[in-house]
Amino acid sequence: MRIDERIEQHYAELSPQEQKAADTLLDRLGDIAVYNAVELAHLSGVSKATMSRLFRRLGFSDFNEVKEHARLVRSSGMPLGPQLSDSGLAAHLVQEQDNLRRLGASLDEERLAATTTALAVAPTVLLLGFRNSFPLALHLRQQLLQCRPSVNVAPQPGQSLGEELAGLGKDDVVVLFGFRRRPAGFRGILQAASATGASTVLIGDSSARRLASDASIWIECPIDGAYAFDSYGAAMSLIGVLANGVLNSLGRAGRDRVRDVSGMFDSLGEIEG
Template sequence: MRRITETIRQNYDQLSPSERRVAGFIVDHLDDLATYNSVELSRQCDTSKATISRLFRRLGYASFKEAREELRRLRQSGVPMPGPKLQAGGSLIDRHLASELQNLQRVTRLAQSPLLADITEHLADAGRIAVIGFRNSYPVALHLRQQLIQIRSAVQLLPQPGQTLGEELADLTPQDLVVLMAFHRRPAGFKALVRTLIQRQIPVLLLCEQDSGLATLKPNWLLELPLDSVSAFDSYALPMSLVSLISNLLLHHQLDRGRARIEQINQLYEQTEELDLNLNV
């Protein structure tokens, strides 16, 4: 993405008027560009296919198709790609909300499958649960751990700030469970981590983006979630919604134990005065 926009900026003064028109469209529609073919792009810019081909060669690509494939790879890897400029009337907001609703419909399909029931049972039965999240996945992992720790004991968030994973993983056994959040732009050692866990026969629940290609790692459970949005940044509405759903499923799976633990935690809040629970103020 940076290559295209920087090359356009560097060469803009040398472009013809029709090429400038195409270049402006590219900059304003980076997120959508991967969905066009050369005929559609020429129609959108009211120019010829020859002009499209000439411009992309000037930008350093053999063809528009090569540039389009690069944009697709960037978008799938999680690189923020600005969409079209905001139009009058809040159209971007409407498109954003429609996209969020479409993503959230995935929860309905998941809820109708036996997969979540199996995951819930293992969350209840595991000796320990280690929740791991890297980079953008960390807030989702943190939220899941915060919900689970109110329902059951022995839930860790890894890695701790400034720490490495080796020491933490050494004590995990096949009776435990690792919930691994790995949405887009994963660290270099991610696949080695999954393979290591599987080799040690530690059950792995992997949550990642749709079409991740991570099924080849063969985790025990794989939940691929759409993060689609209408503009530059991924949407984490669905992962957060799924965290809430999984937590509620676990609570109702062991309702008596869960209620007792929640009550115990609330009593500790009162005794330590850690939280202000006075609703009358």
């Protein structure tokens, strides 16, 4: 059980002092690593002995075990901790910059060029995203469709994947967004996509490293957030880089497509100037 679930289960049994300590833990789960047990006791207005007693009642041997548990829960993508406040904006921006820095450090120019070239020349591009990854797949499709046709996204509501994968071949590309808290069968989907003969591009955070060997191209993109929720700012930035690379790879054909799409917007009156 997560620590917040343990607190909820035992809360009514706790003494008033232990409840004060538990409330402090809940308020600071997202950044608990910056505190020690004495500081938490002080923040709670209880003794260190009360704080230690609370840890044991929740099933932890000591505060180090509490911190490790909170770290593991947070690294799995589980929202955990306080909401962002005005005073926390600086921490958020620092984390965003660090995510972008780590993305840039891990993505070499050769792999980026191979990815954008594959996306540019493939007869069909299929983008797969589940849960939090689905909006990323949608956004990449919207960007790629500006400069090339035949870009599909799956799974669509109420639809299965079999008909999307059937018919793909060695010249096609499947991009899979595999950020943490993926569906349980994600590896099987990646392997099925690879079995079609299509090139597979896997984009995910560090939790997807164990899946990288099943993909043609692996791109690691950090999504660490300063607070409770993951941040997809770096992932959206990566999408912009990929789409721009595809447009450059296509050259005049891509520019002609952009012009045709813009003309269609105008004729339909879809886009406000």
